[in-house]
Amino acid sequence: MGFYDQQIFARFYDCVMDRPHWAEHRKRQLADVAGDVLEIGVGTGLNLPHYPPNVGRITTVDPNTGMNKRLRRRIDQTGIDVDIHAISGESLPFDDATFDCAVSTITLCSIPNVKRAVAELHRVLRPGGRMFFLEHGLSPDTKVAKWQRRLNGIQRLFAGGCTLTLDVPALLATQPFDDVTIDNFYMAKTPRTHGYMYEGVARKADTS
Numbered sequence: 001m002g003f004y005d006q007q008i009f010a011r012f013y014d015c016v017m018d019r020p021h022w023a024e025h026r027k028r029q030l031a032d033v034a035g036d037v038l039e040i041g042v043g044t045g046l047n048l049p050h051y052p053p054n055v056g057r058i059t060t061v062d063p064n065t066g067m068n069k070r071l072r073r074r075i076d077q078t079g080i081d082v083d084i085h086a087i088s089g090e091s092l093p094f095d096d097a098t099f100d101c102a103v104s105t106i107t108l109c110s111i112p113n114v115k116r117a118v119a120e121l122h123r124v125l126r127p128g129g130r131m132f133f134l135e136h137g138l139s140p141d142t143k144v145a146k147w148q149r150r151l152n153g154i155q156r157l158f159a160g161g162c163t164l165t166l167d168v169p170a171l172l173a174t175q176p177f178d179d180v181t182i183d184n185f186y187m188a189k190t191p192r193t194h195g196y197m198y199e200g201v202a203r204k205a206d207t208s
């Protein structure tokens, strides 16, 4: 992570993302999360106030330590038991089948080797565990997708490596989740290039 990502992007992140329409989706998306939770790309902790009370410990993974000041403030405000790891989601130092739930919101777009990160998430989920995701990605509208491809370079440069063209269903299909549900919509008050959303849950097969 370079100076821009740690100092500038991190500082202005909440100005753009700490908004009521995003909060509404975070709350809805996290309503069924329970038990021991892994959140990758936790950022400034904007999800923390929306976790339900039956969540135990939350383990977070994010290499951008520039986000930590706001993250720690939110941890103090919510009183949730949070274990912070300043590492990449591409290689997780946790045993297989450690977590009941995994959470990723607007994060998969920023991970360089995102296939590897999803494989790691799948590995550390217990059988029957669920990955909750709220991600933006490739629009099925050809005009929007064309603009997403055009804007990708500048987006990657100024938004922490974020790509606008992630094919979320194809990515999830690289792992043997046995049940995947996805809702698609354009996020309110967001340019269509940046706000085609994939919100859903992927369940790891329970073979026991």
Ligand SMILES: C[S@@+](CC[C@H](N)C(=O)[O-])C[C@H]1O[C@@H](n2cnc3c(N)ncnc32)[C@H](O)[C@@H]1O
Pocket (backbone or CB within 6 Å): 017, 040, 041, 042, 043, 044, 045, 046, 047, 061, 062, 063, 064, 067, 087, 088, 089, 090, 104, 105, 106, 107, 110, 111, 112, 160
């Ligand atoms: C757009 S922000 C989303 C933050 C937060 N999840 C939210 O919903 O507000 C993307 C986050 O992914 C993190 N990130 C970037 N590369 C990563 C990686 N390799 N592993 C895990 N997180 C990563 C960034 O540091 C950043 O905090």
